[in-house]
Amino acid sequence: MSDETPNPRYFTKEGESVQVVYNLRDATPYFDLGYEEVDEAAYLASLPAPANVSTVEGD
Structure with missing residues (x-):
C-alpha cells in the first residue's frame, strides 16, 4: 500500500x-451519468x- 495521498478528481453536473x-x-460511469470533470x-x-464573519471574541 502506498503512503501517497491520492489526488482527488472533481465532477460537476448542472444543478x-x-x-x-x-x-x-x-471515470466512465460519471461521464455516462452526465457529469463533467x-x-x-x-x-x-x-x-x-x-x-x-465576526467571532464571538470580536463582538
Whole structure:
C-alpha cells in the first residue's frame, strides 16, 4: 500500500453539487451519468468568497 495521498478528481453536473472522488480508476460511469470533470483550481475558483464573519471574541 502506498503512503501517497491520492489526488482527488472533481465532477460537476448542472444543478448539483460537486462530487469529489478519490482513488478513481475509471471515470466512465460519471461521464455516462452526465457529469463533467473539472480540475481542482477551477472548482476552488468557483466557490463563493467567504463572508466576513465576526467571532464571538470580536463582538
